[in-house]
Amino acid sequence: MKHATWIWYPGDFEIWLGNIFNNRRTERGAMFPPFWKQDSHYVTVEFSREFELTEAETITIATEGRFNLMLDGKLQFGQPKQFCVPAGKHKLNLKLWNQATPPALFVDGPTIKSDATWLATYEDKIWIDENGVAHGSGIYVPAASWRFDDISTPPSAFHLERTEQRPVSEQDGLYDFGRETFGYLKFKNLKGTVHIYYGESAEEALDKAHCETLDVATADTQLDSKAFRYIYVEKTEGASYDDLVMDFEYAPHDLSHSGSFRCSDELLNRIWQVGAYTMDLTTREFFMDGIKRDRWTWSGDAIQSYLMNYYLRFDSECVKRTIRQLRGKDPVTAHVNTIMDYTFYWFKSVLDYYQYTADVAFVREMWPRMVSLMDYVLGRTNAEGMAEGQPDDWIFVDWVDFPMHKRGTLCFEQLLFCKALETMAVCERLVTEQKGESRYARLAANLREKIHSSFWDNDKQAFLHAIEDGKLNTQITKFPNMFAILYDLCSADEKQAIMQSVMLNPDIAPITTPYMRFYELEALCMGGHHQQVLSEMRQYWGGMLKEGATSFWEKYNPEEHGTQHLAMYGRPYGKSLCHAWGASPVYLLGKYYLGVCPTRPGYEEFEIRPVLGDLDWMEGDVPTPHGMIHVKMNRQEVSVLATEGSGWLYVDGQKVRVETNKTVTVKL
Numbered sequence: 001m002k003h004a005t006w007i008w009y010p011g012d013f014e015i016w017l018g019n020i021f022n023n024r025r026t027e028r029g030a031m032f033p034p035f036w037k038q039d040s041h042y043v044t045v046e047f048s049r050e051f052e053l054t055e056a057e058t059i060t061i062a063t064e065g066r067f068n069l070m071l072d073g074k075l076q077f078g079q080p081k082q083f084c085v086p087a088g089k090h091k092l093n094l095k096l097w098n099q100a101t102p103p104a105l106f107v108d109g110p111t112i113k114s115d116a117t118w119l120a121t122y123e124d125k126i127w128i129d130e131n132g133v134a135h136g137s138g139i140y141v142p143a144a145s146w147r148f149d150d151i152s153t154p155p156s157a158f159h160l161e162r163t164e165q166r167p168v169s170e171q172d173g174l175y176d177f178g179r180e181t182f183g184y185l186k187f188k189n190l191k192g193t194v195h196i197y198y199g200e201s202a203e204e205a206l207d208k209a210h211c212e213t214l215d216v217a218t219a220d221t222q223l224d225s226k227a228f229r230y231i232y233v234e235k236t237e238g239a240s241y242d243d244l245v246m247d248f249e250y251a252p253h254d255l256s257h258s259g260s261f262r263c264s265d266e267l268l269n270r271i272w273q274v275g276a277y278t279m280d281l282t283t284r285e286f287f288m289d290g291i292k293r294d295r296w297t298w299s300g301d302a303i304q305s306y307l308m309n310y311y312l313r314f315d316s317e318c319v320k321r322t323i324r325q326l327r328g329k330d331p332v333t334a335h336v337n338t339i340m341d342y343t344f345y346w347f348k349s350v351l352d353y354y355q356y357t358a359d360v361a362f363v364r365e366m367w368p369r370m371v372s373l374m375d376y377v378l379g380r381t382n383a384e385g386m387a388e389g390q391p392d393d394w395i396f397v398d399w400v401d402f403p404m405h406k407r408g409t410l411c412f413e414q415l416l417f418c419k420a421l422e423t424m425a426v427c428e429r430l431v432t433e434q435k436g437e438s439r440y441a442r443l444a445a446n447l448r449e450k451i452h453s454s455f456w457d458n459d460k461q462a463f464l465h466a467i468e469d470g471k472l473n474t475q476i477t478k479f480p481n482m483f484a485i486l487y488d489l490c491s492a493d494e495k496q497a498i499m500q501s502v503m504l505n506p507d508i509a510p511i512t513t514p515y516m517r518f519y520e521l522e523a524l525c526m527g528g529h530h531q532q533v534l535s536e537m538r539q540y541w542g543g544m545l546k547e548g549a550t551s552f553w554e555k556y557n558p559e560e561h562g563t564q565h566l567a568m569y570g571r572p573y574g575k576s577l578c579h580a581w582g583a584s585p586v587y588l589l590g591k592y593y594l595g596v597c598p599t600r601p602g603y604e605e606f607e608i609r610p611v612l613g614d615l616d617w618m619e620g621d622v623p624t625p626h627g628m629i630h631v632k633m634n635r636q637e638v639s640v641l642a643t644e645g646s647g648w649l650y651v652d653g654q655k656v657r658v659e660t661n662k663t664v665t666v667k668l
Helices: 012-022 202-206 266-282 299-310 316-327 340-357 360-378 411-432 439-455 478-486 492-503 514-526 530-546 562-566 585-593
Strands: 044-053 057-064 066-071 082-085 088-097 104-108 119-121 125-128 134-137 161-165 169-171 174-188 194-199 214-217 226-235 243-250 260-263 466-468 471-473 596-600 605-608 617-623 628-634 637-642 646-651 654-658 664-667
Touching: 012 316, 057 066, 057 088, 088 104, 161 174, 174 202, 174 214, 174 266, 194 202, 202 226, 202 562, 260 266, 260 585, 266 299, 266 530, 266 585, 299 316, 299 340, 299 514, 299 585, 316 340, 316 360, 340 360, 340 411, 360 411, 411 439, 411 478, 478 492, 478 514, 492 514, 514 530, 514 585, 530 585, 585 596, 585 617, 605 628, 637 646, 646 664, 654 664
Parallel strands: 605 646
Antiparallel strands: 044 088, 044 119, 057 082, 057 104, 066 088, 125 134, 161 243, 169 174, 174 226, 174 243, 194 214, 194 226, 260 617, 466 471, 596 605, 617 628, 628 637, 637 664, 646 654
């Protein structure tokens, strides 16, 4: 039998939880709220459902908020915890109001149970006739739910798991917890006052004047969560405590449905493991960027987290929560996170999610907000129909260590814009079953032509940087060129030319953030340069490990040394040493070395193109929506076992069919 669950208006739980989440950031004890508009949940929501009962039944009602109840349009007395619905065909309407948390409803009876078949609306278009019967209309959508299936655990009670951990050492008030971690510091039997200085490095914790986060604690202080490896504790006169521990906070995962990777190179194994740990630390109520400083949801960071997640934990619910939270509500007044490129990534993230999960219901849920966000984008294009930054837009692209203007019409932004339009065209077909070419497809095709005619330089065999004040800025960077490859926005010949003239050209300025190295190395893998990518993984991510990293960083420049690695944003410890976008080897090793990729939504069909490179052997698991794909390869053979879907194994010039739950072995 189906069970009752808590329901609410779609997206409201995520928006409410996201406001709490994004406002936990502090800098040296000062609150630091997000830069962008924060929406709120709808404070009044109506839930409705029609039933036909063969006999009367009594339902139990629980709500988060005050409510009224109507049966067949007639208002009932009070706010009953139990209510008898007579036999016959009836309609229940419950209208809830809650200013503090999203209005949520739990109804449980023998057959009447709250679930996603209920409808919800935030619109109050009710009128009452002369007989006291209510009539109305509005925009009704399926109610949202998650895993709140117990009447005693409503959505507002949601929290992550915790487990106690101890420091591995202490010397003169400096505690070392052994590796980067996240949670709540606890003093046992604290008397008096202590000052606490947190650090991702020992240098940061000991630098009381410049450490990014700090606290003051007394016996009755409830400390907020922080990221740290080291803690320096300074006692005031007379202060004492018996012990110091921390509650490690984490999002639980099903380890039986998780990705894995092992190979003959212990350095790559360590890189994968630290990447997985970095992802787990930054996977919380939402996918956050870094656990120390921002602690926010950023769309550019998140789209990479989603992709890494599909090869690690396949936490589809966290993906949906983050996409909903980032989008917020209408009307649209600014780009996502105020960043134009992050808006374009947001569109693509919806289609990526569908490709990995086949969850068309989520695409259908997001479609109206995709349309209104694209309307905003189209309303701000220039006379050529291109996306150009306005005075209140942040054009990010990447943090760079070389001169690069972000003014005017950037080729990079047009490529992302074109992909967003193509995404709209695909999603429109999914949710509307519209036939024929859509408006979005036409816009994308026109933009694709303009990108090529405006920015492609046939002599330099590369896309140029930008148009500023009507003049072409001929700077060549990797950013637009690798996205032209990734998004298939240039011909096969042009891809090969770009690979030589830009991607493999040592004269082109290097990328120094893991953020864009994610895309750079993916483009190289798509071009068949797997061995170079393995070498660069060892050098770049291995370089962080040699510097003592226990999670991967926001930025790494091999030319820097010592405490230079800790500085960023003009602050000595401003860099995040645990940043989600640093974990890209998890994705790259799963998709381009184990070689697993869905070719039909939700892994109904897939392809496996394993590449061993210079490794002697490798094996690993890639999670699918309801199963796993295991790949094992050495110099002699490849074996594959898939517990969901079917597909093709491509290896050594062979194409072999893979069926569900049948091990396939190919000799090399």
